[in-house]
Amino acid sequence: MTTIKTISVKSFGRRVARSMLIIPAVLLVCMFILVGVLLASSPGKVEPFLDENGRPLAGSISEKIFVNINGVEQGMFIKGKDKTKPVILFLHGGPGMPEYAVSRKYPLVLENDFTVCWWEQRGAGLSYSSDILPETMTFEQLISDTLEVTNYLRKRFGQEKIYLMGHSGGSFIGIQAAARAPEFYKAYIAVAQISNQLESEKLAYNYMIEQFSRLGDKSMLQKFEKYSINEINLPSYYTMRDAPMHKLGIGTTHNMKSVISGVFLPIMLHNEYTLSEKINIWRGKFLTTKTYDLWRKLVATDLTKKVQGLHIPVYFIHGIYDYTVSYSLAQDYFEELQAPIKGFYTFELSAHSPLFEEPEKMQQILQEDVLVGVNNLADIK
Structure with a gap:
């Protein structure tokens, strides 16, 4: 029984060691793929307007x-x-x-x-x-x-x-x-x-508190607890408010739910x-x-x-x-x-x-x- 246990522990240790090597390798491959995608989508060349024949539009x-x-x-x-x-x-x-x-x-x-x-x-x-x-x-x-x-x-x-x-x-x-x-x-x-x-931010702050209270969204309300109405001009609050605004449809666009898909990815x-x-x-x-x-x-x-x-x-x-x-x-x-x-x-x-x-x-x-x-x-x- 002792021998079997020893082999099992060694085998488990080898599997863990292999996993520890594989995970960084996978992450590295993913990083290279991501960089490759970003480079491929970043030639930096301005696209012309085209006519019906696919040629640059005259006068554009x-x-x-x-x-x-x-x-x-x-x-x-x-x-x-x-x-x-x-x-x-x-x-x-x-x-x-x-x-x-x-x-x-x-x-x-x-x-x-x-x-x-x-x-x-x-x-x-x-x-x-x-x-x-x-x-x-x-x-x-x-x-x-x-x-x-x-x-x-x-x-x-x-x-x-x-x-x-x-x-x-x-x-x-x-x-x-x-x-x-x-x-x-x-x-x-x-x-x-x-x-x-400043008045606009106060109106938005109060509106969001009211809406998330009505919805029973405790997670969002906890984020607002960090800021009083007198702290809404802080850059940290300005950054925080994006997510709740988009969740309520009062942010960048009425239908945008995520800054990642709506802003970050289009830019990148x-x-x-x-x-x-x-x-x-x-x-x-x-x-x-x-x-x-x-x-x-x-x-x-x-x-x-x-x-x-x-x-x-x-x-x-x-x-x-x-x-x-x-x-x-x-x-x-x-x-x-x-x-x-x-x-x-x-x-x-x-x-x-x-x-x-x-x-x-x-x-x-x-x-x-x-x-x-x-x-x-x-x-x-």
Whole structure:
């Protein structure tokens, strides 16, 4: 009996030893496969628009370029099916989260009627650099950069005025840039316009507590217990709130349940970025949130007092389910905002990204109202 036991222990030990060798080997193989997939999906070459014969579409533009903006090389994608169309500068949100990286997941809207500049702001994505000085990462600098990019586009495409569109954090910059230099712009289009983000965060916090209490979701409620209503401007809370927002359908999109499948994977599989550029998207996002502290500064600003009017047409696009940036507060801001022409458009199926969630409705508004300079389709005028 003793001999049998000894053999069994030795045999078991050998099996354990073999397993200990196999597991790292399997993990190593998986890692190589993952790296291979990422490299294969990261050539970094911009894809052209194609005609019905599979050839580059005549008169179209599709490029990734780097331009010196206020002393810093900054990257942008410029896309359009007809480069003679009006130019629109898109200001992404975040702060620090380039949206061209996820836009290919959704049907094209802007490129059909505009020459679109998907600029990646100082410190973000293509414009990330470890050499950027933290003291230059301010909203004042980003507004100045916006005006400089605007002038680059005006000169390059020979258009005296262009359109300006800001989404979420981009709307915080955009409305201030439009107020400062209205002579540069035909109209300002706000998608999820920020007004008083501290109040917006309080509304979202209370709404989520109420909903998870009603659902009896103790796991989610425990996460909120770590933060009081006075701590919702902390970067750690800002990071935490993504999951509960998506679970309730009030986050990035109404139907997005996971940041991994909805944001991370589309970025990592986007073939117009190199692998290093994709990594820089996350490096820039981390630094913008944690180091440059733009989020805290944004939350501390009440735009309703800072920008009370614009001298150009203004269009607010907002998803009714949006709690990332409050729908009701944006509506209140719109009603107070002075402008020669203005329109507020409610997207009934959307949360924070109506441009991507309801592209047909967005395109109709752009074609029939924005490009014509009217507000016939607006819910509120």
